[in-house]
Amino acid sequence: MVGNHRQDKPVIRAGMIGLGMIFDETYRPFFEQVRTSDLYRREFGVVGVELAAVATRTGQRAEAYRQSAGNRIGPFVSIHGHDAAEQLCRLDVDAMCVATPDDRHYAAARAALQAGKHVLIEKPSVLRLEQLAELDRLAREQKVLAKVVYHKLLDPDHKKLRTHVADGILRHVNSGYCSLLEPKQISMSQFSEWVQGRNPGTYVAVHYVKLIDFTFFHGTPARLKMVTATGQRGLVGPPEGPTWDSVQLRMVYAYPDGREAGFDIHTSWVNPDNFPGYVEQEVQFRFDNGVWNAHQRKRGVEVCVEGMSPNPIKMTPNHHYNGTFLEPWGERSQRGYGIEAIQRFFEEVAEVEFGGPPSEREQRLERVRLLHYNDLSADWNTVATVHAMEAVLAHHKEGRSGGVVQIEEGRLTLWLPGSGHTETLYEPQTGL
């Protein structure tokens, strides 16, 4: 049983691995708010959450945060260095949040699960299916939660899309496109430490891979059948190098009657820095009986301030994801679905640990694991797509472009058209 008890209430002690951009946008406001408001639900009552310890590469961001936050946050331990995540796992924390660069999620999450901590991982959970299987196995063995953040599933527009699909209003998706374009400053400044060898498809296409998989196919007999990708290089790194400027990904699902649904997801992290909305994001999904168009930033607000637009005041802002507000009752707040996704995880931990008698903890754990929107056990199609895309891009870099990955009974096979080359990327383990 994890969970620390103070005199007046139980407390979840949180550890944070990685203190970068996403920490600042979503975890930081959550930890600062929950410090004064606590969590509350009838099932578990009042539960406190404390940011108890952080692990970073150099320790500098932790110290800068400690200074700037002042008394908005309580005392926390800061650990840095290459084994900081492993060291953090030896401390008295109950739940660990992993927000390191995407190719460093697995080691940190595995160390946390091995130490018996509940785990929340930023998207994409991991890059390879065998890593996903191992984390899921460890979570079951240690009887803790292993969850992943895909906050687009909590966007009210996407919730409405899914509601229409679930209610049979929008029927049988056939095809669609999504685009998500990040500004150059992301790849060339914010991520300069780890961007070499990486691609924007893994970084952001996963938002839409998950949205498509969860909204249209989760719990249906349709299956992920094929993944392919191409991309461009030359801006973030040399044209022949392993670092990608932009990626176009295609995924195909097959329905049992032989019909197929195809989706194209275009991503980039070399969009101009002065783009009016900072990040460009739009989707179109086509159904047997309808079409859904949505734009993440053109939701009605257009604003321009001399000397302040497009930065820091964006011209077509998305206030639903994360915004700072003066509430009508005079309070200053920061809220949005990006922060809500973090709060939900801690509520799920509170439900498992404090939502009833200890003798029924395993039933509560199983119930919370069935929340497939964020459980690692339901992330197979998304990780399979990332695994396939990374393999196709790796061959492309070696001059073998046009690779296609077919998915059949849990096996991923890469084909290189014209070369006769095939390669098994993943073979399911028995019992998984």
Ligand SMILES: NC(=O)c1ccc[n+]([C@@H]2O[C@H](COP(=O)([O-])OP(=O)(O)OC[C@H]3O[C@@H](n4cnc5c(N)ncnc54)[C@H](O)[C@@H]3O)[C@@H](O)[C@H]2O)c1
């Ligand atoms: N949900 C979203 O919309 C969203 C948005 C941005 C980023 N992310 C995800 O969050 C993760 C981090 O992205 P970011 O934008 O915050 O990156 P960032 O580069 O701004 O920060 C990375 C942080 O990880 C730390 N770090 C790096 N290697 C480490 C290690 N081995 N051990 C401990 N700490 C280490 C760094 O010190 C830094 O604090 C990525 O997985 C990314 O995909 C999600």
